Amino acid sequence: MTPTRQRETARQRLTDGPLDVFIIGGGIVGAGVARDAAMRGLRVGLVDQHDFAFGTSSRSTRLLHGGLRYLAQGRLGLVHEASVEKTILHRIAPHLAEPLPFLFPTYRGNRHWVLWQLKIGVKLYDILCQGRNLGRSTWLDSREVLERVPGLSATNLTGAVRYFDGLTNDARLVLDTLRSAERSGAVLLNYAKFHAAARSGGWTCELEDRVTGNALRVRSRTVVNAAGPWAEQVPHSRVKLRLTKGIHLVVDRARLAPPDSVVMTEGKRILFAIPWRERTVLGTTDTDYAGSLDHVTAEAADVDYVLQVVNRFFPAACLRPAEVISVWAGLRPLIASPRGKPSDISRSHQIRNPEPGWWDVAGGKLTTYRRMAEQTIDAIARWLSRNYPRAPQVAPCRTAGQPLLPAAETAGVSGIEPPPCTRDVVEHYCAREWAVHVEDVMVRRASWQQYCPDARQRAERVADWMGPRLRWTPEIRAAELQRYRNAGALG
Numbered sequence: 001m002t003p004t005r006q007r008e009t010a011r012q013r014l015t016d017g018p019l020d021v022f023i024i025g026g027g028i029v030g031a032g033v034a035r036d037a038a039m040r041g042l043r044v045g046l047v048d049q050h051d052f053a054f055g056t057s058s059r060s061t062r063l064l065h066g067g068l069r070y071l072a073q074g075r076l077g078l079v080h081e082a083s084v085e086k087t088i089l090h091r092i093a094p095h096l097a098e099p100l101p102f103l104f105p106t107y108r109g110n111r112h113w114v115l116w117q118l119k120i121g122v123k124l125y126d127i128l129c130q131g132r133n134l135g136r137s138t139w140l141d142s143r144e145v146l147e148r149v150p151g152l153s154a155t156n157l158t159g160a161v162r163y164f165d166g167l168t169n170d171a172r173l174v175l176d177t178l179r180s181a182e183r184s185g186a187v188l189l190n191y192a193k194f195h196a197a198a199r200s201g202g203w204t205c206e207l208e209d210r211v212t213g214n215a216l217r218v219r220s221r222t223v224v225n226a227a228g229p230w231a232e233q234v235p236h237s238r239v240k241l242r243l244t245k246g247i248h249l250v251v252d253r254a255r256l257a258p259p260d261s262v263v264m265t266e267g268k269r270i271l272f273a274i275p276w277r278e279r280t281v282l283g284t285t286d287t288d289y290a291g292s293l294d295h296v297t298a299e300a301a302d303v304d305y306v307l308q309v310v311n312r313f314f315p316a317a318c319l320r321p322a323e324v325i326s327v328w329a330g331l332r333p334l335i336a337s338p339r340g341k342p343s344d345i346s347r348s349h350q351i352r353n354p355e356p357g358w359w360d361v362a363g364g365k366l367t368t369y370r371r372m373a374e375q376t377i378d379a380i381a382r383w384l385s386r387n388y389p390r391a392p393q394v395a396p397c398r399t400a401g402q403p404l405l406p407a408a409e410t411a412g413v414s415g416i417e418p419p420p421c422t423r424d425v426v427e428h429y430c431a432r433e434w435a436v437h438v439e440d441v442m443v444r445r446a447s448w449q450q451y452c453p454d455a456r457q458r459a460e461r462v463a464d465w466m467g468p469r470l471r472w473t474p475e476i477r478a479a480e481l482q483r484y485r486n487a488g489a490l491g
């Protein structure tokens, strides 16, 4: 079936008959809810106004983590929940959950991060994973630290702890979760914006297909608002958010090549230098944000801040803005708390049912998305059984036990490392993964935009391969490439 025909079919199935669950937003939260609901036998539809994973879920630090920082804040429940989830994701999606060692160096005179406290912290961290962390934590004296990470600042170094979290590929996690949902019967449509809803019996939702410009009407017993940073703006939403921006930079490993991830401190904040195959990812910032949600960009001051911290920890590196291969900037949809520094605001999630059949699901982390989805569908199942007593019982949650996808479905097209840039891979993204624009392939499906210094040239090849699949005329091809360049891809 051609991609155009696939969209037509999806539109038809969305509008055909009443759904049990209609989801607004195809980030990690919406994708998780769609998978959970579809695997329990519910009729599920999901739309995204942009591409799937366009929002925060392609702009994170890409860690599956309990959050050592939250441990320091005494948030044991949050750390425990995320730690358990990180091990579940390692089990169900091993291609997207790689054990990643972190080296956290400590320095004399830094009262926020003290070696003996961190030693206790990392042991507790392992215990909170129910003793099944992705690797066992240890500690090193200053000589061992410098042997392991040559180039790290040695002045006042007192030692380090070494602990484990997981490395993922955030956008791939969304896409593979959606592919899994689709295999269980969920209907998915990107570039379809939710505009309004009215309640009469169930919900009637008004949408716009942004590819064709056509209006769509979807009926559903329940609606889930999983619109991330946009969640406040969705009609009927009662979500209150405090948005904070975080940016990341990618540099070549030839310029900075820590063997482990290195934790760099700035007061109470922590930043990371994360090995990503032939590159190193640096980030992040955490600043209040009030600009456009659709065009989040990294300012020169954000880039300078990250480089200044990195150059303090790796004085010989002397990294400069001109050496940055790519940048991405995203918004944390944190549950509102007007007080306190952005980095002090809780990362816990909230599931609310403000009107009959309507759920707002907000906050949380990439790491905890499966659990958020399970809790949401548990609540919806209870509500459905009270309000539709003759409907069949909703099956229990199975998402923790079932692999996300069979290994054969992900080989060569999905992983932490970008796939080879070939026609077959690009055609797969068009035929099987809903790619509509050049940017969809370059940024979210293949990460070539973030990884490859020659991304612009690759985009030309990608356009050549997408064109015949999507029936592009030369004018559409040129417009597609212009659209890709205008997006500045990520900031």
Ligand SMILES: Cc1cc2nc3c(=O)[nH]c(=O)nc-3n(C[C@H](O)[C@H](O)[C@H](O)COP(=O)(O)OP(=O)(O)OC[C@H]3O[C@@H](n4cnc5c(N)ncnc54)[C@H](O)[C@@H]3O)c2cc1C
Binding pocket: 024, 025, 026, 027, 028, 029, 030, 047, 048, 049, 050, 051, 052, 053, 054, 055, 056, 057, 058, 059, 060, 061, 062, 063, 064, 065, 192, 193, 194, 195, 226, 227, 228, 229, 230, 231, 234, 244, 245, 246, 247, 284, 330, 331, 332, 333, 362, 363, 364, 365, 366, 367, 368
């Ligand atoms: C800098 C940074 C670093 C982070 N690092 C980590 C990390 O390392 N580990 C971790 O676990 N978490 C991390 N997080 C948190 C994590 O990325 C987010 O919690 C998560 O991605 C939020 O997902 P979401 O689905 O709620 O939102 P989003 O991914 O933003 O998805 C919401 C979607 O809703 C769509 N939408 C909005 N309005 C409409 C509408 N009207 N109609 C249709 N669709 C609509 C949007 O287009 C969007 O795609 C980080 C966040 C940031 C910003």
